[in-house]
Amino acid sequence: MQKTFSLNTEPHVANIGEHQLLFEPEVFGDEFMDAYAELRESQQAKGVDLENLADADTDDLRRTMRAVRVFLARNMLAESAEFFTRLDVVQGGKVLESFQDFDEASEFAGQHDGARVVDALRLPSRVIVELLEWVVELFGGGNRPTIPSSGSATASPRAGRRSTGVSPSKASTRTRGR
Structure with a gap:
């Protein structure tokens, strides 16, 4: 038995207004995980929750968003990365x-x-967060990487086979004459 794996060779493109940001066609898992771990450490050190930006201190938020930009840039082609972090x-x-x-x-x-x-490249915070989610989906296999953190992890899928049970309405006895 033989299996062929293809590698992406064309950059991923994020169109933002009149700008295009070019991302690496492929990113090695360990490089992606290292960059993501650094982002999480920076975020946790400042106590900023990217899911709730409204409660963050302005300076901490500014530095956290900078860390997000640096993380994203590490996954971009050089010219886009330089522009994005300038x-x-x-x-x-x-x-x-x-x-x-x-x-x-x-x-x-x-x-x-x-x-x-x-x-x-001035962007609303929501666009930066959307870019982050997109990059994690592209290079992280669709899920946020699991790294040690103080935050709670999402529940693991239940063990066993998924199946569809019998609907109670179909399992009930039919009433004659209707």
Whole structure:
């Protein structure tokens, strides 16, 4: 018996508005798990729940969303990753400087009155979270990877064979004359 396995060779494409982000055609499981574990560690260290962003501290949320971007970028082709993680320091509507590192960008912004750090590709949080879910589905086999965490895990499927039982309405005795 022989089985042939094919590998994806074309990048996965995420169309976001006028932009296209190109993701790796295939990602090795250990690389994906390492990147996902780093994301979870960062998220837990800040105490941010991606399912409930409303309760998060603004600075912690900003750093967590940055960690999500870095995770996503690790699964992108280089040009898309660079663009997706680029930070611009903006003052009065003008880009003063661009960075890849949040701390460096923040330090530079602190040296210029009224300057702030913004993502080069500004996206609503919901789009970032949707991208995260899509990438996990693509490269994680459709499920969030199971890694040690303080959070509760989803229930395992029940053991045994799935079958359909007899419906109580069909099992009941028919009434004559109806």
